Amino acid sequence: MKAAVYTQYGSPEVLKIMDIDKPSPKPNEVLIKVYASTVNRTDTGFRSAIYVISRLFSGLFKPKLQVLGSEFSGIIEEVGTEVTLFSVGQKVFGFNDATFGAYAEYLVLNEKSTMATVPNNIDLHEAAAILEGSHYALCDIKAAKVRAGQKILVNGATGAIGSSAIQILKSMGTEITAVCATQYQELAKNLGAHKVIDYMKEDFTKINEEFDLVFDAVGKSSFSKCKPILKKDGIYISTELGKNSANIFLALFTPWFSNKKVLFPLPTINMEDVNYIKKLVENNEFKPVIDRTYKLDQVVEAHTYVDSGQKIGNVILKIN
Numbered sequence: 498m499k500a501a502v503y504t505q506y507g508s509p510e511v512l513k514i515m516d517i518d519k520p521s522p523k524p525n526e527v528l529i530k531v532y533a534s535t536v537n538r539t540d541t542g543f544r545s546a547i548y549v550i551s552r553l554f555s556g557l558f559k560p561k562l563q564v565l566g567s568e569f570s571g572i573i574e575e576v577g578t579e580v581t582l583f584s585v586g587q588k589v590f591g592f593n594d595a596t597f598g599a600y601a602e603y604l605v606l607n608e609k610s611t612m613a614t615v616p617n618n619i620d621l622h623e624a625a626a627i628l629e630g631s632h633y634a635l636c637d638i639k640a641a642k643v644r645a646g647q648k649i650l651v652n653g654a655t656g657a658i659g660s661s662a663i664q665i666l667k668s669m670g671t672e673i674t675a676v677c678a679t680q681y682q683e684l685a686k687n688l689g690a691h692k693v694i695d696y697m698k699e700d701f702t703k704i705n706e707e708f709d710l711v712f713d714a715v716g717k718s719s720f721s722k723c724k725p726i727l728k729k730d731g732i733y734i735s736t737e738l739g740k741n742s743a744n745i746f747l748a749l750f751t752p753w754f755s756n757k758k759v760l761f762p763l764p765t766i767n768m769e770d771v772n773y774i775k776k777l778v779e780n781n782e783f784k785p786v787i788d789r790t791y792k793l794d795q796v797v798e799a800h801t802y803v804d805s806g807q808k809i810g811n812v813i814l815k816i817n
């Protein structure tokens with residue numbers, strides 16, 4: 498089968514299209530014919546390995562798992578003898594950053610992996626983009642114990658995480674201020690933002706307003722700059738470690754020394770999260786924003802684009 502393989506860490510060019518063996522499912526596994534994957538910041542992060550911490554999982558000097566692709570959608574083609582949760586012919590979507598593997602025509606996964614059947618109201622290719630940004634956003638929103646009526650500011654509202662955060666926060670009944678570039682003001686409003694700040698014209702950290710949560714989905718700000726716009730017990734969360742990994746230290750110390758605090762939740766995903774987001778899709782409260790679509794053969798181009806840090810929502814990689 499055709500796959501995008503990488504045998505060393507580095508720039509997008511380390512990805513090569515090759516023929517590799519088609520996997521076959523063990524008794525508790527399903528074989529999925531992959532329709533689409535995505536090129537996201539999780540995949541590009543593991544490919545470049547610029548965050549040394551990712552090497553602890555993927556291999557210190559070279560990648561142990563050589564096919565990336567954390568998100569997928571596809572159709573179950575075969576099930577192992579002990580599989581009870583899925584059957585042949587079902588359309589599925591999922592997120593798997595434990596073994597990746599969706600940049601290939603076929604993928605085998607344990608039936609208990611974080612995947613579910615595709616809701617009827619979404620295209621099979623689009624379904625590949627449901628979970629990456631949304632599960633990071635949900636993890637942070639849960640950590641901040643967000644409640645209806647709270648005032649939330651989302652910086653980086655056009656990214657995979659930011660665009661997901663706005664839709665999830667809207668479904669929870671919060672009042673959202675989104676920060677994004679001039680040309681995406683309408684998009685942010687359509688996703689559910691009540692107010693939009695154009696970061697090209699205004700510094701959001703200097704506005705005369707206070708928020709229960711400042712969620713920097715693109716990791717471009719800092720706690721010290723955002724402190725003036727946090728309410729007395731306000732929370733600051735960033736998706737990046739910050740300068741000198743400051744956000745980790747602040748997350749350890751601010752809860753002890755200040756009412757305003759930093760949280761840095763470790764990203765997790767479980768079936769409860771998958772079903773939560775699936776329900777939002779079914780209720781038409783969540784739809785992944787799709788920027789561009791590339792074919793598997795164009796994987797280097799797709800990674801180069803995502804490396805720019807300027808994708809809007811999600812980039813689909815069509816496999817079959």
Ligand SMILES: NC(=O)c1ccc[n+]([C@@H]2O[C@H](COP(=O)([O-])OP(=O)(O)OC[C@H]3O[C@@H](n4cnc5c(N)ncnc54)[C@H](OP(=O)(O)O)[C@@H]3O)[C@@H](O)[C@H]2O)c1
Pocket residue numbers: 537538539630633652653654655656657658659676677678696714715716717736737764803806807808809810811
């Ligand atoms: N903590 C984790 O486990 C984890 C996991 C995955 C990703 N991440 C990190 O989370 C961040 C966001 O990921 P993502 O997938 O959502 O990113 P993304 O989809 O690549 O999007 C980044 C978005 O931010 C916008 N942007 C760039 N500079 C901005 C600025 N100064 N102010 C406001 N918006 C700006 C970009 O659009 P314009 O440039 O056109 O405005 C783009 O739409 C990345 O830094 C990534 O490394 C963290």
